[in-house]
Amino acid sequence: MPPNDYHGLCFSFTEMSNEVASMVSLAESFLEENSLYNVLPLWKQMLVNFRDEPYSRDRRVFWQIPESNPIRTKPSSEYESGHRRGGHSVFGQISCTWEISKPIPKRKKEKKRSFRSPTFVVSGLACTKVTIWAVENARPKELARWTLEIGDAISPGCHFHTQINLDNEHQIFPKSLPVPRLPALLHTPMDALDFLLGELFQDSWFLHASKTTDAGKTWARCQTTRLTNLLKWQSETIKNASGSPWVTLKKQKPLFDLLVQN
Amino acid sequence: MKGNGLPKILVIDDEDTEFASKHRSKTAARFRTLHPRDVDLKALLWANLVLVDFKLDSWSERDKLDCISLKPKDGLALAAVLRRQLETAPEAAPTAFAIYTGQIRDLAWPLPPENRNHALARINNLEWVFEKGKDIFDQVVSLAKAVERLPQSWSITGRYPRERLAELLNINTKIEEAEPLLEDVEKCLPPIHELSQWSHGLAILRWLLHRILPYPCFLWDSFQVSARLRVQPELLFTNKNLRQELKRCEYNGVLSHFSGVRWWRSHVERFLWKNTDGKSSDINEVQKAVSRIAKRKIKTGALPTHPVVCVDSDYQPLKKLFSAEDAVRIQPDDWPAYADQAWTTIELAKTEPSLRALVVHEDLPKLK
Numbered sequence: 003m004p005p006n007d008y009h010g011l012c013f014s015f016t017e018m019s020n021e022v023a024s025m026v027s028l029a030e031s032f033l034e035e036n037s038l039y040n041v042l043p044l045w046k047q048m049l050v051n052f053r054d055e056p057y058s059r060d061r062r063v064f065w066q067i068p069e070s071n072p073i074r075t076k077p078s079s080e081y082e083s084g085h086r087r088g089g090h091s092v093f094g095q096i097s098c099t100w101e102i103s104k105p106i107p108k109r110k111k112e113k114k115r116s117f118r119s120p121t122f123v124v125s126g127l128a129c130t131k132v133t134i135w136a137v138e139n140a141r142p143k144e145l146a147r148w149t150l151e152i153g154d155a156i157s158p159g160c161h162f163h164t165q166i167n168l169d170n171e172h173q174i175f176p177k178s179l180p181v182p183r184l185p186a187l188l189h190t191p192m193d194a195l196d197f198l199l200g201e202l203f204q205d206s207w208f209l210h211a212s213k214t215t216d217a218g219k220t221w222a223r224c225q226t227t228r229l230t231n232l233l234k235w236q237s238e239t240i241k242n243a244s245g246s247p248w249v250t251l252k253k254q255k256p257l258f259d260l261l262v263q264n
Numbered sequence: 265m266k267g268n269g270l271p272k273i274l275v276i277d278d279e280d281t282e283f284a285s286k287h288r289s290k291t292a293a294r295f296r297t298l299h300p301r302d303v304d305l306k307a308l309l310w311a312n313l314v315l316v317d318f319k320l321d322s323w324s325e326r327d328k329l330d331c332i333s334l335k336p337k338d339g340l341a342l343a344a345v346l347r348r349q350l351e352t353a354p355e356a357a358p359t360a361f362a363i364y365t366g367q368i369r370d371l372a373w374p375l376p377p378e379n380r381n382h383a384l385a386r387i388n389n390l391e392w393v394f395e396k397g398k399d400i401f402d403q404v405v406s407l408a409k410a411v412e413r414l415p416q417s418w419s420i421t422g423r424y425p426r427e428r429l430a431e432l433l434n435i436n437t438k439i440e441e442a443e444p445l446l447e448d449v450e451k452c453l454p455p456i457h458e459l460s461q462w463s464h465g466l467a468i469l470r471w472l473l474h475r476i477l478p479y480p481c482f483l484w485d486s487f488q489v490s491a492r493l494r495v496q497p498e499l500l501f502t503n504k505n506l507r508q509e510l511k512r513c514e515y516n517g518v519l520s521h522f523s524g525v526r527w528w529r530s531h532v533e534r535f536l537w538k539n540t541d542g543k544s545s546d547i548n549e550v551q552k553a554v555s556r557i558a559k560r561k562i563k564t565g566a567l568p569t570h571p572v573v574c575v576d577s578d579y580q581p582l583k584k585l586f587s588a589e590d591a592v593r594i595q596p597d598d599w600p601a602y603a604d605q606a607w608t609t610i611e612l613a614k615t616e617p618s619l620r621a622l623v624v625h626e627d628l629p630k631l632k
Contacts, residue, residue, distance in 0.1 A: 031626060035588040039605060040570040044545035051537035051544065054444050063542045071547075071570075116440040 008155040008255040010125025012105065014262050015053045018122075018190075021224040022046040025192045027217035032199050032207065034093075037073045052122070056115045057104050062126070066099040069131070073097075073195060075202055077137070083204040090136040092145065094198045098191040101126035121262060128152035130194045134202070150186060150194050153255075159183030160252050162232065185251075187229060196225070228261045235260055270294050271408030274311035276303055276342065278322040293405045300342060301325050308350050311359055313408035315394070316343045318365030339363050340371070340388055347389070358414045358464035360407055363388070366396035376618075378578035383598065386474040391466070403522055407469075410518040414465040425456035432468060433517035444530045448482035452602045472519050479603035480573070483515050483526040487573045487581040488604070492532060493554050494547060494571065495562055497583060506558040510535070572607045577616045582609070592630050594622035 026042045033042075045067050052063050067073060072095040079088045102122045107113045134146040147168065153161040163183035166175045188197055199207040211218060235256055243250035275297040298307055300323055308314065316339040320326075326335050336342040343361045350356045362385070368377040371393065372384055384393045392407060394400045415428060426446070430437050435445050452475070459467040480488045489510070490497040500507060513531035520526065536544040539553040547569065555562045568587030575581055579596060591607040599606055606622075613619045614631055623631065 035593070036570055039572065039588060041545075047533050048537070048542070048545050050444065051533055052542065054440070054534065055537075056440065066545075068546065118440075118443065 009258055010103075010123040010154075011128075011152060011256060012121045012123055012259045012262050014121055015049065016120065017224050017227070017262070019046060019049060020220050021190065021192045022049070024217040024220035024224065025195055028211060028215070028221055029195060029199060031210070032075055032203060034074045034076060036071075037075075041067060041071055041073055049122075052102065052104075053118060057107055057112075057117070057119065059106070060103075062101055062103045064099050064127075065102050067097045067191065069095075069097040073191075075199065078202040080203045080206060081201060090145065092134050092136050092202065093142075094202050095133045095135065096130060096191060096194055096198065098130040098194075100124055100128045100191075121259075123258075124152055126154055128154075128189075130191045132194050132198055134198075150189055150191075151183075152189050155255070160185040161255055162186050162189045187232065189232075190228070192221075193225065196221075227264075231260050231263050232256075269412065271312045271405060271412045272296075272310055273404060273408050274298065274303075274307055274314045275317075276300055276314060276339070276346075277317040278320045279317075292401075293408055299323075300336075303346065305349060305353060308346060308359065309353065309356060312357075312411040313360045313362060313391075313404065314343070314346060315362050315364050315404065316340075316346075318363050318371055319367060339365070340390075343390060357416050358411055358466050360391040360411045360466060360469065362390055362392040362394055362404075362407065364394040364396055364400070368393065368395050376578070379580055382474045382478045386470070391470060392473055406519055406522045407473075410469050410472075410522075411466070413518055414469070416464070418461050418463075418465045428465070429454055429456050429468065432465075433515075434520075435517070441531070441534065444534075445482070445528060448528075448530050452476060452481050452600070469518065473522070475600055477519065477523045477526065478579075479600055481600070481603045482529050484529050484532060485524060485526060485581070487585075488529075489527050489532055491571045491573050491585050492536070492550075494551055494567055495554060495558075496567075496585075499558070499562075503558045503560070506554070509557050572605075574607045574609045574612070576608070576612060577618050592627040593624040594619060595624055596622055 022042060023046065026038060026046075030038060045065070048063075048065055052065065055061070075094040077091045077093045079091045081088045081092065102124055104119045105121055105123050107117065107119075111117060112119070128151060130150040132148055132150070133144055135142040136145050137143075148164055148166045150164050151157075151162075153159065153163070159181070160183055162185065164186040165180065165183055167177045167180070168175045188194060196211070200211075211221075236251060239251050239254050240247040270291075271293045273293050273295050275295060276299075277297060278299060296307065296310070300320060318339040320336070320338055320342065329335050336345055340363060343363065347359075347361050350359050363371065365371055368384075371377070371388075372380060375383065377384070381393045381395070385391060392403075394404060410432075413432065418425070418428065427437065429449070430442065430446060433445075433449065435442050435449075437446075453471075455467040455471050476483060484492070486497045486500050490500055493500075495506075500510065510527060510532070513527045513535055514520070515526040515528055533544065536550060536553065539557065540546065540549040543549040551562060567585055568590070570588060571585035572588050572591050573581050574586050574591050575594075586607070586609055588607070590611075591609050592613050594606045594608050594613070596606055608619050608622075610630055613623050620631065
């Protein structure tokens, strides 16, 4: 799709709420209490509040988990699989900002004040930041950092990508150099959490997330729909590429309702 | 729906105690007092609420009988007998039964009696347990009024149950704010289908009394609201401006004020959302908004950044708010899964064995 035909990416309010709720339940024993009982519920509530607001043209909301109060995992030295233990005791943090709006109402019933749109649109900033920290001498020290991003209409690079941007004091991956944008499959903040927990708790997260709990099933359903649609779209794009499949994929913008298609 | 007449309260007492005589002249409800020997079906059919004294010692006719099946030992036993009489009467409307007692310890034993009226009522098939000597008049009338508002019969077809529930809870289904409220309510499993049909809607009142009002879920008490607003709980009552603004969030359906003021959680969140322009998860924005509304600078220095409400061994909320770091999660018996997590302080959990026993396994290391 040409960039000027891109109008953002649509997500379902209900599915996103379910995603957050199920991940909170699933990740309960891996997250700090503040994350479970404060950060995540408030963040989910923001989405609910925005959903329940009457539609207003040009209304955009930053649906965010601030860096000052991020999701935080419990400490772990289980980032090596098997019985090996890592040399660091580390914890992970996630913060995010998604600039969201509601789709423009088209049908008569959607224009009523009481109408609640089932979907929201991400068309601007959509960045999830993941960091890993070690506790040294009672002070946390950042060891790793990356972001999960969804592009916008004019963003170069793969629409769903991950980046590594360090502060200018570092010699490599400086902020002034926005490449590489590594293609990514995962794109929501809860995807990022799933990934982070899998990295920091290699075996125990796998074991836990594999159990057939209600939360696990709900999470699986939400993620399966999105990832399946995304992979199908990528597969079709590559099949239909006339030149380099990768370059074609890199330039493609997804359809508005890609992630909510049944 | 009904609800316009005075509620009718039948007091069954072996002695004409001060409750009945003290309140007989008040106009908020109609009272009748009968000795157990004088109770008939007509009297039961008249009442919205039957209030039965627990200790029934002055009942000579009963005491003369030999057959124990004919001798209800106390008010609990009598309430069960009378409830069954009503349930088999074809013309019976919903009627609540409650015990009132000055010996709640005897009734509660082996449970501790403090703040467990809802649990005692639930396990004894009652709507409530009232304590003599406490100021219970408003509660008694509130319960009777709630029963009076129930429909004569409760259908389970179509949208009837949901609409009747919305009416009882005073949710105006014509406004846009209704749907989020009803969604929150439905997550707390209201018994609006088979159970209510069978019990003429009494199951809804029991659900409110036993499973909703005592716990933080879709309704919040002043401690939960103050934690969310990051203010001291008393400010909700002492600051007129804040109280006035929050009035729109107050719950005013059946049994409102039965256990004190309650606020709709969803309304409080919406209130914060509007007043912070969508930044309701930012504590600084919340503070600014609350200070603006209260028309005074709110001092939050002494408050934890992300406070939780802790309870003591009687499950009473502590007046002070605590940080989650200074608290542990507990799992009291029968705490509903849909209610917010229960907490107590590390200090209390260390010193009170009854609380220590409830601490969730993952939080035990905090007590070392």
